[in-house]
Amino acid sequence: MIHISHATSEQLPEIMAIDAATNSSAWSLAWWQSVLQSDLDTVLVAQNKQGAILAFIVWQTIVDEMELHLIATATEYRQQGIAQMLMQEMFQAASTANIVRIMLEVRASNHAAQNLYRKLGFSATTVRQKYYRDGEDAVLMEKII
Template structure:
């Protein structure tokens, strides 16, 4: 599974998507997004559940993701799915010019 993408659709429209990469026993979430008009309907949870299920078959035992410290909504979603903080990168999202 070098790169995997999964789409959520309704009424012939993409409502959300998730992109990840799995290498050996580690899978990293690169991107998850839900269209604004479809938020708060469980789509992001379904996408995360799909990722968690999909990477179990190739045997991934470690799932990783990064989230901006100020994105509390995403952090709540990830915690709901059992994600735990394992580290913080100081100034990771800071602009190069400060």
């Protein structure tokens, strides 16, 4: 059984461990703290019945748009539908908030994530050349609600 809830500052060590293990540009503690305190940002975690954090999602809402900033699943829990569950929570929040568009950027090499996003109704709109620190391109995707 997976439980999804809003993240707390006490969960930051577990969240940051997943971020560091899955993200070559992991966020700093200061960045995570600011996101948790922001009225514009939402951070959700997916936990197992023992309370361990398996995955997280971060998005920002501004007026009638959302931008997915980060989503990650601990390596040993991938391919189990947890990221999709978190995305569905974001879509529910978008519906409640009358959001008209959700945007995201994804590494050009991250085909698994791009496939998930397409499955969930996103389409590629453009490419940002050398967007990431290591020079990799970002594919911009959006979903019109």
